[in-house]
Amino acid sequence: MTRLVILGMINLSIFVLSQNSNAEKNTYKLPELLKRVEAKYKESKTLTAKFNQLNQSSTLGVTKENKGDLWVKRPNLLRWQTYEPDANLLVSNGKKFWFYTPPFDEEEPGQVIIKKSSEAHSKLANALMSGSFSLVKDVKLKAKGENHFIIIPKKGTAGDLTQAEVFIEKGTLYIYKIILKHKGGNRSTILLSSIQLGKVIKDSLFNFDPPSGTEVFEE
Numbered sequence: 001m002t003r004l005v006i007l008g009m010i011n012l013s014i015f016v017l018s019q020n021s022n023a024e025k026n027t028y029k030l031p032e033l034l035k036r037v038e039a040k041y042k043e044s045k046t047l048t049a050k051f052n053q054l055n056q057s058s059t060l061g062v063t064k065e066n067k068g069d070l071w072v073k074r075p076n077l078l079r080w081q082t083y084e085p086d087a088n089l090l091v092s093n094g095k096k097f098w099f100y101t102p103p104f105d106e107e108e109p110g111q112v113i114i115k116k117s118s119e120a121h122s123k124l125a126n127a128l129m130s131g132s133f134s135l136v137k138d139v140k141l142k143a144k145g146e147n148h149f150i151i152i153p154k155k156g157t158a159g160d161l162t163q164a165e166v167f168i169e170k171g172t173l174y175i176y177k178i179i180l181k182h183k184g185g186n187r188s189t190i191l192l193s194s195i196q197l198g199k200v201i202k203d204s205l206f207n208f209d210p211p212s213g214t215e216v217f218e219e
Contacts, residue, residue: 031143033168034133040173041131044197047072051192053082058185070192072130076117077206091208092117098208112210114218131175146170160184 030038041047053066068082080090089100100112133141138154147168153161160183167177178190210216 030134030141031149033147033170033173034131034141034149037131037168037173037175038133041197045074046199046201047130047195047197048199048201049192049195051080051190053191054189056187056189058187071201071205073201073203073206074130077203079205089208091206093203093206098210100208100210100214102211110211110214112208112214112216114216 047070049070051066051068051070053068054063055066056063065085066082067084068080070081071077071079076092076094078090078092082088087102089098089102091098091100095117097115097117098112099115100110102110136151140152140154142150142152144150144165147170149166149168151164151166153164161180162183163181165177165179165181166175168174169176172195174192174195176192176195178192180188180190182188
């Protein structure tokens with residue numbers, strides 16, 4: 001298995017949550033704090049942040065930390081760029097989705113997976129990052145604490161995801177922590193910092209032109 005496939009399986013299972021296109025209407029009442037968060041995020045077309053992502057493998061018994069930057073532009077543009085410890089890039093322009101791994105050394109080619117965004121995006125993933133909670137379907141939502149909420153997707157609608165937890169910073173109303181739990185016990189914690197809403201971002205940031213010599217896997 002190539003290193004791109006390995007990294008892709010880890011990152012896509014953490015970040016990309018499949019969602020049933022025939023979702024039913026919400027069956028939950030949005031808590032007041034999440035209403036305020038959603039209203040605040042709706043005022044801005046963009047979100048930028050730095051992230052620390054802790055991936056815990058129950059099988060291997062290890063935790064891996066990734067660091068990078070995140071850009072989101074409504075309604076469906078995304079750039080998730082990891083710098084440490086291994087560089088990789090996830091980009092979507094709303095039509096196409098790229099997952100790129102640069103070469104480890106000059107003698108190796110970089111590699112990129114290209115998919116249709118409809119196969120990689122989900123309303124649930126977008127909601128967790130951009131605060132659009134009222135758009136999420138086929139889930140149960142309950143308050144765990146004053147600023148801590150649990151989202152449980154309907155069986156069969158979110159791949160191997162069993163639960164998502166969202167933490168809100170009450171002063172700023174920012175979503176600052178997300179915990180994703182998967183079948184088998186794997187767990188990912190995403191910490192967001194340096195969050196900015198409304199920053200001007202050019203659409204060109206959400207396109208990707210693979211460097212010359214890159215190995216391309218189009219699905």
